[in-house]
Amino acid sequence: MTETFQLLQEAFAEICDLQSASAVLQWDQETYMPPGGCNARAEAVAAVEKTAHARLVSDDLARLLDQAERWAQAQGPDSFAFAFTRAARREQERARKLAPQLVTELAKATALASDAWRVARHNSDFPAFAPHLERVMALSRRKAEALAVGKRPYDSLLDIYEPDARTTDLEDVFRALRRGLVPLVREIMARRDAVSDAVLHVPCDENLQVKFCRTVTKHLGYDFERGRQDLSTHPFTTSFSVNDVRITTRTLKDYWPAGLYGSIHECGHALYAQGIAPEFDRTPLNGGASLGVDESQSRLWENLVARGRPFCTWILRVLRERFPDQFSRCQAEELYRAVNKAGPSLIRVEADEVTYNLHVLLRFELEAELVEGRLRVSEAPEAWNSKMTEYLGVRPPDDANGILQDIHWSAGLIGYFPTYALGNIMSAQFFAQARHDLPGLDGTIRNGDFAVLRGWLKDNIHRHGRSYTAAELLKKVTGRALDAEPFLDYLRAKYSELYGFKAAAPVAVRLAR
């Protein structure tokens, strides 16, 4: 039987190789490709992906998987063979369930919708985008039917990005989150001017910023022997192998945190990808447990670490070295307050860590209603605007700053949004556990020593790759299920102190738990 499993591994290794090739092509497209290369690149990516897909849905592979599966399961849930075949089965099953015709229809519809979205956003013209959104939602319903996961249509879509998560469970957790966040935002809004972020708006040379960002990611432990950091319009992380994980950054001359915090965010993803067990390379286990867990790693570093007081003390030393004119008179406490200024805003990607999840919750609620037929597309802008008013106390002046702001729906990424909020929730659960396990953690961070935290993350999370689902991993690491309270506790403690109000919940008690 090990021979069959060997053959299965070889077949999957080649599929991974092709997926890796496609990722390289896309990385180049976003970083170095000259404008003229665009059309040829689209064809090359399509040719490689079509080949990978054909292998994945082939009857040969199905036979191998059928033959190996029972034997692998007998090896026990912590065995490589068990985890391998489970992940392989998931990937293969999803690919086989989707008829090529539906995939083609979706590709065409989302290509058209993305073009239409760009124009509609520019003109703030939702009606021009509406028929495309209708079509994407209709096709997403067909996709959900074909995938047939869970009890609700949205379950199937969610499962693509967050394996084994279910809509109803998320609704419960998100309800608790919303109930904690909305009053917190009101408290902050009432004291908006208590925190100044002036020090974030000082001009810094962009070439120096790029070097500074590389210094920081290197310090956090990103391995440049197995990765590189380039510039791109939209920062991203991509993995071609455990030993070739790349991140990109963008810088803004007049707003240096864009470069720094963007770099730290991507570095969080990259540490995960570089920390996966080397023996998972070229297997379906090379990847994050879920998009939520992946996001928990980027947000843990970006927010829980890099927006904390110990980190601000350290980074100010580096800032002063690199940008003496701008930071020689800045104090750590001033920096700490500035990078934590919060308050409602219209645009998700610009939101702070308190309000961010309310943007996400709103999108999750709307897309679930749209795909499950409880909301009509024509009613969606008004639903968006009234939820914005209810959750954040602000109402978009137009759809460009409202329902048209994100690319996701036009790209057919329905079920993706909730993973952002899941990432934030899990980041707090993981970090609370790390704090518990590592009593001197703050001191190490203050000294710019990130090896302790990184080692903990690698041992507990990174190395497992896709061996466990998010729920299994959370349970294994923290002993708990998904729970919004640690995240709410963290926010309440931090922001009540920053803005000077009495936290609504017994913070101390909760933090101790």
Place this chain on the structure above:
Amino acid sequence: MTETFQLLQEAFAEICDLQSASAVLQWDQETYMPPGGCNARAEAVAAVEKTAHARLVSDDLARLLDQAERWAQAQGPDSFAFAFTRAARREQERARKLAPQLVTELAKATALASDAWRVARHNSDFPAFAPHLERVMALSRRKAEALAVGKRPYDSLLDIYEPDARTTDLEDVFRALRRGLVPLVREIMARRDAVSDAVLHVPCDENLQVKFCRTVTKHLGYDFERGRQDLSTHPFTTSFSVNDVRITTRTLKDYWPAGLYGSIHECGHALYAQGIAPEFDRTPLNGGASLGVDESQSRLWENLVARGRPFCTWILRVLRERFPDQFSRCQAEELYRAVNKAGPSLIRVEADEVTYNLHVLLRFELEAELVEGRLRVSEAPEAWNSKMTEYLGVRPPDDANGILQDIHWSAGLIGYFPTYALGNIMSAQFFAQARHDLPGLDGTIRNGDFAVLRGWLKDNIHRHGRSYTAAELLKKVTGRALDAEPFLDYLRAKYSELYGFKAAAPVAVRLAR
């Protein structure tokens, strides 16, 4: 029938897409890939190339090609369909003739040989490399038998790189070339010190050199909207599409011509690749007619243009702007003489344009003898050294500076060397024709206006891509067959004047013809 041809085109388009994907992976490997990415990259390239190869040798493609071929031939030799199916047939036939087992054996043998070569060169230990060379030659003989082109074993190997060229014809042309070159080298050697190249050995900041090189290639007409120029250890040109053609450069702080002339050389290749008719993209016609024709374009720009007086006048102006400290007192004539200093040397890649071809001829003669069984591997070092003495008047002190200097044989590239000499010969034939057709050419070059020459090259050579063989193209453009005399005439006229000797042949008469 047009429908069958349409299907054939689509099938080849996907093969080209996969080949393009592989080229991107290799470009990244040479430019930006971190060291850790090495193993995964080898697997990804192999997976993509294996897929492209499988498509190329498939029975489905063979059927389409069989069905379309007669119809295409009826369209006439200047039709797209004719050229397409001829190039497609050539590519497909070569792939089908090579049994997978032989390809695998060759891949393994050359991988081992390349490793062994590196060590052997380092230790100047030919006996350690000899068994690997034996094996490569034995497999190359089998490869030649399988390909079964022409009458001699070497014909099959030559045909891979120089379609339709035959060994015996080359021997004739190369004999004439050698008979012209050897006395010319003796004349130069007798007056070695007549030319100084001191101005080439002035230190120049490498970042400025890179910018300078980009300015020059842009001026020559390399389109940065459809290409880019990066750094790599070994400069090369690669094409992912007519609209994405990339070049690389290396610079040496203390020898600026390495960067400049290397850039111009690659730019020559790139202008060819960017100048191919856009409708040849994603077809087997997107490429150079042969490696020889490709090399004729790089050498035409590098030597016939950029080592000429008009170019030296122009480039000195740019050098003075970019490096005033180094070049403010340099005169155009001094620069012209310096970049044309010639003389025998041991290493091919460092040779000047006079001696270079003798290095190549020696390799061609030896590899033909080795593969055709007229020379034993054990005798090869002595054969090398005595030919060096005979042709160039120098004898390598050891094999590291002799037979072990090139990577080609260890990589299985038998039949490749002669294309370098063919490129030089053809470059002179093409340039003589361009001079004839463009009376004011020197003046335009002196003014840094390269559009006239580039336009001529594009119209006459570049746009045709792989539609014609080298012989057909030469005939079409110059009305002549391959002929070493224009190249010899060019060298005799130039170097007799530079070194102050009487040219051996009636130069004026020959140039007029």
